[in-house]
Amino acid sequence: MRALGALRETERAITEASEKYMKLSAQDMRALHYLIVAKNRGEVVTPGMLAGFLSISPASTTKLLNRLERGGHVVRRLHPTDRRAFAIEITPGSELSAKRTVGRQHAKRLNAAARLTSDERDTVIRFLRDMAREISITTADWAE
Structure with missing residues (x-):
């Protein structure tokens, strides 16, 4: 869970930096x-x-x-x-500015994925999809 939190924090920082860079x-x-x-x-x-x-x-x-x-x-x-x-x-x-900022950073995700074996990728994909299903607001009675 800490690793997912770190990923979300990194994505948030990239987004904020890109917004600031582009003044948007x-x-x-x-x-x-x-x-x-x-x-x-x-x-x-x-x-x-x-x-x-x-x-x-x-x-x-x-x-x-x-x-x-x-x-x-x-x-x-x-x-x-x-x-x-x-x-x-x-x-x-x-x-071009958007691709240079957030686009370039997000494209680097492919580098991390490329370092995984096929079996490792399958495990990560299964985990992420399962987590998305588990936390989906479509199953939360309070989110109606």
Whole structure:
């Protein structure tokens, strides 16, 4: 449990350092991460999709996008197939900064995984999945 706590603390520190480096909030960083993943998948992101992912209102989404656009982190373009909608894209500079910071650190997880044998990886995967099931709020009567 101490090792898991240390991992969570390390991840928290990486997140905080990245937010500070990019001068963005946790919500802003989540939005940029979503845009990077969508871009890598070849998906066009609309404000509504972003609002759904972040679980925020349309008004909050507009404020977030205005802030990110003013900071040079995103651009709004006409949607390529629906001229009534906007497509949101991360700017190349912000994508590079995000990948340089938290992306590079998280990619190093692969180094630790690569050092494990196949059997060790299977054990770790089974443990993590089991722990996720055990602590899931879906089974907590107080989380309804």
